[in-house]
Amino acid sequence: MEKLKERILKDGRVAGDGILKVDTFLNHQIDVGLMEEIGEEFYNRFKDAGITKVLTIEASGIAIAAFVARALKVPLLFAKKSTSKNMDGEILTSPVRSYTKGLTYLVSVAGKFLGPEDRILLIDDFLANGSALLGLADIVGKSGATVAGAGIVIEKSFQPGRKRAEEAGLDVCSLVRISAIKDGRVTFLEEDA
Amino acid sequence: MEKLKERILKDGRVAGDGILKVDTFLNHQIDVGLMEEIGEEFYNRFKDAGITKVLTIEASGIAIAAFVARALKVPLLFAKKSTSKNMDGEILTSPVRSYTKGLTYLVSVAGKFLGPEDRILLIDDFLANGSALLGLADIVGKSGATVAGAGIVIEKSFQPGRKRAEEAGLDVCSLVRISAIKDGRVTFLEEDA
Numbered sequence: 001m002e003k004l005k006e007r008i009l010k011d012g013r014v015a016g017d018g019i020l021k022v023d024t025f026l027n028h029q030i031d032v033g034l035m036e037e038i039g040e041e042f043y044n045r046f047k048d049a050g051i052t053k054v055l056t057i058e059a060s061g062i063a064i065a066a067f068v069a070r071a072l073k074v075p076l077l078f079a080k081k082s083t084s085k086n087m088d089g090e091i092l093t094s095p096v097r098s099y100t101k102g103l104t105y106l107v108s109v110a111g112k113f114l115g116p117e118d119r120i121l122l123i124d125d126f127l128a129n130g131s132a133l134l135g136l137a138d139i140v141g142k143s144g145a146t147v148a149g150a151g152i153v154i155e156k157s158f159q160p161g162r163k164r165a166e167e168a169g170l171d172v173c174s175l176v177r178i179s180a181i182k183d184g185r186v187t188f189l190e191e192d193a
Numbered sequence: 194m195e196k197l198k199e200r201i202l203k204d205g206r207v208a209g210d211g212i213l214k215v216d217t218f219l220n221h222q223i224d225v226g227l228m229e230e231i232g233e234e235f236y237n238r239f240k241d242a243g244i245t246k247v248l249t250i251e252a253s254g255i256a257i258a259a260f261v262a263r264a265l266k267v268p269l270l271f272a273k274k275s276t277s278k279n280m281d282g283e284i285l286t287s288p289v290r291s292y293t294k295g296l297t298y299l300v301s302v303a304g305k306f307l308g309p310e311d312r313i314l315l316i317d318d319f320l321a322n323g324s325a326l327l328g329l330a331d332i333v334g335k336s337g338a339t340v341a342g343a344g345i346v347i348e349k350s351f352q353p354g355r356k357r358a359e360e361a362g363l364d365v366c367s368l369v370r371i372s373a374i375k376d377g378r379v380t381f382l383e384e385d386a
């Protein structure tokens with residue numbers, strides 16, 4: 001997605017080798033017009049995949065996934081990073097490691113929202129180590145539903161997330177793939193996948 | 194908002210006196226079509242208030258606030274419930290008590306996203322004790338920006354949140370006001386505010 005690459009070059013900030021901050025438009029302050037366009041991109045990619053629900057993880061996936069779900073006209077479901085008193089019935093969980101925060105969450109989804117007839121599109125802002133994406137796929141698997149695809153806004157292709165996701169059988173669509181973040185510079189992979 | 198009342202009666206679940214679960218359409222699984230309509234409602238209410246930014250709190254406010262921000266054509270900003278390594282520069286914080294989870298968060302926003310010229314619309318899913326709303330207003334105040342209004346989807350009018358918010362000078366617009374949740378039944382206040 002050319003526009004997203006341009007935005008990363010314009011407003012992203014390299015905060016050290018491997019570290020890209022996009023808090024001005026993606027994961028703290030959010031450009032909702034851009035999110036709507038991202039929603040359309042994923043719609044075009046997955047509109048024929050029979051998606052019945054979009055699943056993301058709180059918090060930075062939610063705004064993106066909301067516009068994807070809107071474009072696909074299906075409900076949005078977000079996994080919680082803690083099990084709250086508000087959840088009842090069967091709760092599906094999976095451990096997800098956050099390398100940024102240096103801790104492991106037990107991510108949870110109420111089982112009643114996923115069933116064997118569901119075809120789930122996973123959405124997240126970043127794919128780096130793949131822990132969040134594989135955790136979501138694990139939860140979907142436990143429910144008997146099918147993961148129909150995974151839509152990622154920014155893939156750090158120099159980290160093992162995509163390989164791990166593909167080995168788990170996921171169809172990964174990343175709008176932007178970054179091959180290196182080094183010496184203050186972001187380099188993109190030649191093709192978008 | 195008549196449609197929202199009907200949805201609460203149809204899909205909300207009273208889980209004890211004072212406790213209403215809306216996890217099928219508002220704060221776990223999300224009906225994004227309804228969120229878009231909610232966005233339009235708040236747009237109509239606040240379109241002439243000179244809003245420059247929408248501020249909410251993770252996680253359940255984000256999907257709602259995304260559609261409000263989209264309708265108003267302004268950026269969305271969400272306060273985080275923890276200070277992450279991803280945040281840098283000046284960080285504005287305020288303590289917010291979660292009665293549901295029984296703990297107090299130090300909610301935070303990067304100071305660079307709020308300035309004296311900003312007119313902020315606060316958005317949240319519920320108004321009960323008002324702790325989250327007042328915490329957001331406190332953060333906006335610390336930045337020198339102005340709170341131009343507060344949009345709430347469901348107000349529990351039998352709890353002190355609205356009174357506290359009004360005493361703090363906030364212009365509160367709740368789409369639905371609930372006067373009682375008792376004996377398995379939800380009762381609405383006569384007028385919407």
